[in-house]
Amino acid sequence: MRVLILGITGAVARRVAVGLHARGHTVVGIDTRPWPDAPQGIEVHVEDLRKRAAEDLFRTRRPEAVVHLATVTSLRVQGEERHRINLGGTRVVFEHCQAYGVKHAVFVGRHTFYGAAPDSSLYHTEDEPPKELASFPELADLVAADLYASTALWRTPELATSVLRVCYTLGPSAQGTLATFLRGRRVPLVAGYDPLFQFMHEDDVAAAIVRTVEKRPRGIFNVAGPQPLPLSVIVREAQRIGVPLPLAVLRQLIGRFGLPRLPPGALNHLKYPIVVDARSFHAATDFHHQYDEIQTVQSFLEANPPPPPHREQVRHRLEALGVMKR
Numbered sequence: 001m002r003v004l005i006l007g008i009t010g011a012v013a014r015r016v017a018v019g020l021h022a023r024g025h026t027v028v029g030i031d032t033r034p035w036p037d038a039p040q041g042i043e044v045h046v047e048d049l050r051k052r053a054a055e056d057l058f059r060t061r062r063p064e065a066v067v068h069l070a071t072v073t074s075l076r077v078q079g080e081e082r083h084r085i086n087l088g089g090t091r092v093v094f095e096h097c098q099a100y101g102v103k104h105a106v107f108v109g110r111h112t113f114y115g116a117a118p119d120s121s122l123y124h125t126e127d128e129p130p131k132e133l134a135s136f137p138e139l140a141d142l143v144a145a146d147l148y149a150s151t152a153l154w155r156t157p158e159l160a161t162s163v164l165r166v167c168y169t170l171g172p173s174a175q176g177t178l179a180t181f182l183r184g185r186r187v188p189l190v191a192g193y194d195p196l197f198q199f200m201h202e203d204d205v206a207a208a209i210v211r212t213v214e215k216r217p218r219g220i221f222n223v224a225g226p227q228p229l230p231l232s233v234i235v236r237e238a239q240r241i242g243v244p245l246p247l248a249v250l251r252q253l254i255g256r257f258g259l260p261r262l263p264p265g266a267l268n269h270l271k272y273p274i275v276v277d278a279r280s281f282h283a284a285t286d287f288h289h290q291y292d293e294i295q296t297v298q299s300f301l302e303a304n305p306p307p308p309p310h311r312e313q314v315r316h317r318l319e320a321l322g323v324m325k326r
Contacts, residue, residue, distance in 0.1 A: 004063035007070030011173035015206030107149035116272040136265025171202035172303030196228040196273040201291035217284035222276035225289030
C-alpha cells in the first residue's frame, strides 16, 4: 500500500514510517524539516503541506492512505501561524484526499481535546464534546482541526476516516507535551492537586497508528495503553523534583527559575485529569501496548537523566572553557 505521512520528521512519525516500511508498504513523507538519515526506501520531501508542491505529491504519488501528523501545539508555534498550520493545514489535507482518490485518512489528534475541568467524567468517551476552551484558547485550533477531520465521516463517506485522540506520549526522544514538561530538574505542581496523567510509550503510539493504517477502522477513537499515574508519581519515577506551589504563585513563576514554560490555560491540566476510555479502539484494531507505565517513564529517564543543579551546570561550562580544572 502507498502511504503518505504528513509531519514525517517528528519522533512518533519516524517510527510510524519505519514500521510501515518494514511491513512492506511504500512510504512517502512531507515535512518542513529534513530527515537527513531517513532509512533507504522512505521518500521524504521538504515542503509545506499547504503549498502547491505538496498537492503535486498527492497527484503524482496517488497515496492510498494518508497519515496526518503535522499539527503543532502552542509549545512549538505561537499565535496565528499555529491556527493556519492546524486548521488550515487539516482542511487542505482532506481536500486533497477527496480530490486525488485517497481511500483512508488518519488524523492523529490529542486526548486533551476533552479539556481539563473539575466536573469532567473520570473516563472520557468519544461522543463527549470539548470543554474549558475559554480557559485554554491555545488549544482551540487543535480542537477545531479534530472536529473538522471528524466531519469527513459524513462529508466524504467514500473516504474511510480514522480520527485518533491519542494520550500523552513519552519515551527516549523527549518530544511531546509531557516530555517537555518533565525535561527540567524541577517540575511545577499545583499545591493540593495530584491529577492522573495518561500516557503511552512513543513506540506503542507508533504501533497503534500502524495498526490503524492496516485495519482501516472508520470513526473516532481514543487511543491509550497502560493505566494512568498520579503526576507526583511520574515526577518521582523520572527522578525530577516536584515543586508544589499555590496556583496564584505558579502563574507568576511559570517559565522562570528553571520551571517549564506553559500557556496559562495549561495550568488546569495540572489540577484536573484527562483520562480516556480506549475500549472502542482496542475492539476495532485488536491493539495491545507493549510498555507498561513504569517502563515508559524509565525509557524516558534513561535517555534524559535529570539535569544537574545550577552550580554544577556552571562548573561544567567553566571546565569546558578551560577556566577551571577538572
